Amino acid sequence: MKIARLLAxxxxxxxxxxxAHASAQRVSRLTGEQLGSLCTKxxxxxICDAYISGVADAGALDHLFERNAEKDTKDVAAFCxxxxxxxxxxxxxxxxxxxxxxxxxxxxAGEVVFTALHETYPCGGSK
Numbered sequence: 001m002k003i004a005r006l007l008a009x010x011x012x013x014x015x016x017x018x019x020a021h022a023s024a025q026r027v028s029r030l031t032g033e034q035l036g037s038l039c040t041k042x043x044x045x046x047i048c049d050a051y052i053s054g055v056a057d058a059g060a061l062d063h064l065f066e067r068n069a070e071k072d073t074k075d076v077a078a079f080c081x082x083x084x085x086x087x088x089x090x091x092x093x094x095x096x097x098x099x100x101x102x103x104x105x106x107x108x109a110g111e112v113v114f115t116a117l118h119e120t121y122p123c124g125g126s127k
Contacts, residue, residue: 032105032112036098054112080123
């Protein structure tokens with residue numbers, strides 16, 4: 001939940017602050033819509049898989065860092081993807097989520113993928 005709250009806070013701050021402050025933290029200019037287009041083309045699946053894997057790795061490693069650095073054993077991961085999950089299956093779930101949430105695809109691709117992973121792979125196995 002800590003990651004989700006930080007992501008939400010970051011989004012609010014990005015909207016509320018002037019453009020000069022928003023550029024202080026680099027966020028890819030690739031939108032969810034652009035990534036979705038790549039992910040559905042046979043020639044783009046490698047790039048799509050790499051992008052999704054990067055977001056998934058960043059989320060998992062951030063969680064490990066938080067638990068280890070702050071000794072916070074109650075810190076909950078933003079999403080829980082089984083180690084054996086196939087990359088193509090993860091891509092399929094993210095693309096499916098994007099198709100169901102077209103209204104938010106103008107947001108940065110990383111935010112879209114993070115949200116898709118969070119909602120598609122909840123911790124505790126409820127989906």
